[in-house]
Amino acid sequence: MKNSDRLIRAMIWDRRRRAFFGVLRELRHDRPGFIGLLLLTFFGLFALAAPLIADRSALLAASGRNNPDLAAPSAKFLFGTDEIGRDVLAQLVWGSRVSLFIGLFATLVAVVIGSVVGLVAGYAKGKVSAVLLAIDDFFLVVPFLPLAIVLAVVLGRSPLTLAIVIGFTSWAGSARLIRAQVLTLRERAYVERAQALGAGSWHVIRRHVLPGVAPLIIANATLIVPVAILTESTLSFLGFGDRLSPSWGKLLDGAQSSGSITINAWWYFLPPGLCIIGIVLAFTMLGRALERIFDPRLRGR
Amino acid sequence: MTTPVLQVNELQVSYHAHSGVVPAVRGVDLEIAHGETLGLAGESGCGKSTLALALLRLLPPTTKVTGSILFAGKDILTMRPGEVRAIRWAQASIIFQGAQHVLNPVRTIGRQIDEASETHGMNRSGGVAELLEIVGLGARRAKDYPHELSGGQKQRALIAMALACDPMLIIADEPTTALDVMIQAQILQMLEEIKRERGLSMLFITHDLSVLSQIADRVAIMYAGRVIEVGAGRDLLREFKHPYSIALAASFPVIGDTASRRNPRGLVGDPPSPNDLPSGCAFHPRCSVAIEKCRSTDVVLKSVSKSMDRRVACLHFGGQSD
């Protein structure tokens, strides 16, 4: 690698690092955003610490054989037990990984599809753009939950399939946003200049357009995660997902179908529900704060 | 002497921003007599539009406004909200700049004009139709929505709206900006006629000095939240005294003089930001005749002629340099 290349690379990384810390600094002054970040850190640590809190074998159906069913919280089971005697806390801790994984993976799928469609639809002209817009329109209009349901029924019920299905049904809005941003960017002088200098489309997109839409993509992705987690919990509640490696939504499904509500076994259904609310709130508050930071016009919302 | 239609004393307006208190208007005195037009000129950001909104207490509630604003002798700053609303449009109306979104896009022109007279319980015999005829739009336009009018037509509609309650004073805030020269001239002439026929007083705000020679009886020049020169229109526009006024006048091309169009003289640099005003005379960093004392001495308006009418805020005039 040439020395000048290395220098440029270092400069780019320095700029990125400073931008990152700049955003963090601004987040400190944005109260909802800061609370969101704290909550998120908490849930992140919670998921990372799962093996320290409970053994994974506690998820197995056999693990509850000798325990009382639907027992109230006690010293042994801080969050009580489920209908087959398994520790609710263990399922809650390990469930955080499942919920977060599906939420993040689905978002990755959605962001990749949404960014590609948005970038190309905004940058290309004519038929390509028109066709992409029509596809985008279709996915915007078709109700995403019923769509996700039929896709999951046909494609399979595993958590990974769920994540892909959720991602596949939730990219349309971000494609629209990114396209609009690209349209304004391509009018900017530096993009026009790059084009005039004969730069290829991909070069212009990668070097000039993508950095311009990156903040938007990041803020938007942060707002897709909570929707993906909510969709996942809904689908799990309706019977998709894996009972032996339950997400928080799947736990709620278990609580519902085991009749824990009728006997008011609150320790079974309250914790996963509150966790879903907490993580969704965290991502939403952080995402809205990022929007405010990246787009000063939204200040004061 | 009769009471002036509008008398403004020591008006101060400051906004609250993240960086602290930002002064936009810093001690302005104005007076407008019956049937008189006062032209108020200055660059954008000098506080002239803030002043216009402050007159009818239309600034956001967090804005701090002190001094007094007397309409027919009564101070609007000490009135209760109901009394303020009664003054708005009935005693003083505003002609906003039509190029901006000052008309509600989802209501017809007619309804928006009618709304003003309705609010103040005035049922004009001719109604909206007559008003639209006066401004040369034609009664049929009442059913149109704002987006269906051209820039000049919108400006006419706004003038019709300003006349709806027969006010004594009209505050015209850049009413001809963003219009092409031909339409600008038509609108100005129309305003002049309407004013004369109805014996109206007017505060005419503009950044374009050339417009004022046609319409203003007296002229005040504003810079950085203050009036820095004021005098009778003809007198002042014939010979500016304050270095800023001279520079401002020179920055506009003279019609017929192609050299001035190609090479505008006058103002260098940008007007100061209100939250970072220079010390002393706020104009000194851009002034070609500034002396050391201008940095430190806060200058005020002083009479420079025997008629008491012409006043300038500059150390070089009125014996202030002594």
Add this chain to the structure above:
Amino acid sequence: MSWRYLLKKVGGAFLTMAVVVVFNFFLFRIVDRDPLAKYRGRSKLTPEQRETMIRRMGLEGSKWDQFVVYVKSVFRLDFGRSFDSTQPVLEEIKMRLPATLLLVGVSTLLTIFIGLYIGTKAGWRRGSRFDKASTSASMVLYSTPEFFFGMLLLAFVAGRTGWFPTGGLRTVGADHDFVGNILDRLHHLVLPMLTLTLGYLGSYALIMRTSMIETLGEDYLVTARAKGLKDSEVMSRHAVPNALLPSVSLIAISCGYIIGGAITTETVFSYPGLGLATANAIQNNDLPMLQALFMLASAAVILFNLIADIIYAFLDPRVKRVE
């Protein structure tokens, strides 16, 4: 509104629906190679019965032949027979539609009115105590899966107090007169309705608040105040009509989501509408039922969008003459 605008929007709606129909075929006949494999009772079928089912489901011949048969049956609203009940899917849907329409209809109206009211007031008095409280509450409501509201209501309201029934459409076996019957049904409707309303209130309030705040920066509100209008008049005549505009299409889209929300809510309360039917169809891999329900939900959302476009044209004169 010009005819051209109307025609364009109606045409667009039909086109989208056509894509839904084709997509449906693609998903259930091509991606899913053997739809019958999901039929639980298939092992007990005699070869003749199997033949009959394949014929009934239109799975004979080439994919193109199947497509033609499929499109024809869609036009006849013939979605085959449910794997589960073996009744015609259309009959099942017809039977359950009224209950869902009642539930979703009432809660959508409630959500729109309450949500828009809260959002308007919060945006108008931005930064006030009401704004802070209602925005925080809306965020929490938005972050809660609606079925969790249902579970909470069931456990802590119905379970503890016994004031409301825990599920169903009406009291089974009760002998009511006409009025008593209506009251009994309303009694059963309260908690599911509350669940759906709470579930969607937050997003409506947040949408309207944002829209209102955007409108508050507009110059024409200064004009309105300058004319001497009272604050309440400025709000109702100038701010709200404009702030509603962007909300209309967003609300249309979320009306579609509420259909999805009814699925889990009806499940929690065993409320026998289309939502519960969907949940059961998922449990039983009831493909014919799911196909029909998916198409119905899509048709409903497409219709809502069309209605929103038409309402929009009435609210915003700028749309009308756009050719």
